Amino acid sequence: MRILDYAxxxxxxxxxxxxxxxxxxxxxxxxxxxxxxxxxxTTASFKAVISAVNRAMR
Incomplete structure (x- = not known):
């Protein structure tokens, strides 16, 4: 996994x-x-990464 953009x-x-x-x-x-x-x-950032990974797993 690679982070491309963050806001x-x-x-x-x-x-x-x-x-x-x-x-x-x-x-x-x-x-x-x-x-x-x-x-x-910090937790919001972690949740965002988990959200993206979950989308990839669908």
Whole structure:
């Protein structure tokens, strides 16, 4: 797997803000997007990568 593009942003402001992360990945010759949403940007990033890998597995 190779990350081709990465973007992130906050969905709201304040203490309860959530982050959205978008990744474009190449998995097994396929180019796929994944999205992750979580209060932690690290976890949102991980969820986005897992989302892209899951799409490749379909």
């Amino acid at each position: 992130e942003h906050a969905l709201s402001e304040g203490r309860d803000a959530r982050a959205a992360c978008y990744v474009e990945c190449e998995v097994g010759g396929q180019v796929l997007w994944g999205v992750g949403i979580d209060p932690s940007i």
